[in-house]
Amino acid sequence: MKMEQHIYPSCECESVMKMTSIRQLTVLMITAVFLSGCTEALPDPPEEEFEGQTPQADWVTLTDEFTIVMDNNTSLVHAPTIWVDVNTTYGAIELQSFTYNITHLSFEVVNNSVIFNNYSWVNMQGYLIQGDKYWSSGFAPEFGNATLHFAAFPFDVTVEYEVVYRIWDGRE
Numbered sequence: 001m002k003m004e005q006h007i008y009p010s011c012e013c014e015s016v017m018k019m020t021s022i023r024q025l026t027v028l029m030i031t032a033v034f035l036s037g038c039t040e041a042l043p044d045p046p047e048e049e050f051e052g053q054t055p056q057a058d059w060v061t062l063t064d065e066f067t068i069v070m071d072n073n074t075s076l077v078h079a080p081t082i083w084v085d086v087n088t089t090y091g092a093i094e095l096q097s098f099t100y101n102i103t104h105l106s107f108e109v110v111n112n113s114v115i116f117n118n119y120s121w122v123n124m125q126g127y128l129i130q131g132d133k134y135w136s137s138g139f140a141p142e143f144g145n146a147t148l149h150f151a152a153f154p155f156d157v158t159v160e161y162e163v164v165y166r167i168w169d170g171r172e
Contacts, residue, residue, distance in 0.1 A: 057166040059096060065160040068153060077157070079150035084128060084165060086145055092168045093140040098126035100150060100161035126150065126161065139168075 062084070068077045084093060104119040127134040128146040140146060150159060 057094075057168050059164055059166050062163040062165070063161065065158060067156070067158045069156050070153075076152040076154055078152050079148075079159065082148040082161075084146045084148065084163065086143075086167045086169070090143050090170060092143050093128065093146055094166050094168060095128055095135065095137050095140070096164040096166075098128060098136065098148065098161070098163045098165075099123050100126050100159055102151075102153070103158045103160075104153075104155050105158075106155065124151070126163070128163075 064082075066080060068079060070077045086093060102119075102121040102124060104117075106117045108115050108117065125136055127136050127149040128140065129149050130140055130142045130144065130146045133141040134149060135141060148161065148163065150161075
């Protein structure tokens with residue numbers, strides 16, 4: 001038995017392939033023309049309110065002064081409790097700086113002469129406290145209020161302080 005062998009001329013195959021490619025290209029071009037007007041009908045994506053930038057809370061500067069007078073029954077005088085109030089339970093305090101100046105003014109009379117014993121400590125680094133955690137800059141260790149921490153003093157003093165902070169409440 002003899003097998004038949006069919007041989008097609010190569011020019012026939014190439015013309016069939018060219019026709020398929022031309023047909024596909026034509027369909028693709030027509031589809032692209034139909035879809036070109038559709039992009040105008042699509043809405044733009046919503047722009048972020050703070051696109052490319054981090055929202056910022058405003059810095060608050062708290063300045064004040066107090067005087068502590070030592071009574072005869074104590075060896076150290078402690079500052080009053082001063083709160084940094086976040087006005088919410090889920091607010092985080094970011095502390096930029098807390099400095100204070102201490103001035104002790106005293107005098108004594110010796111042989112009808114007045115001798116002044118004035119001492120000053122300038123730009124002392126302060127700390128904020130939450131529970132039993134202290135920090136002097138950056139974010140608070142926990143959410144919520146904090147108190148200012150001053151050194152205890154063995155004499156009468158006047159304290160001037162400045163705290164620069166901001167509150168992050170999650171709505172910035």
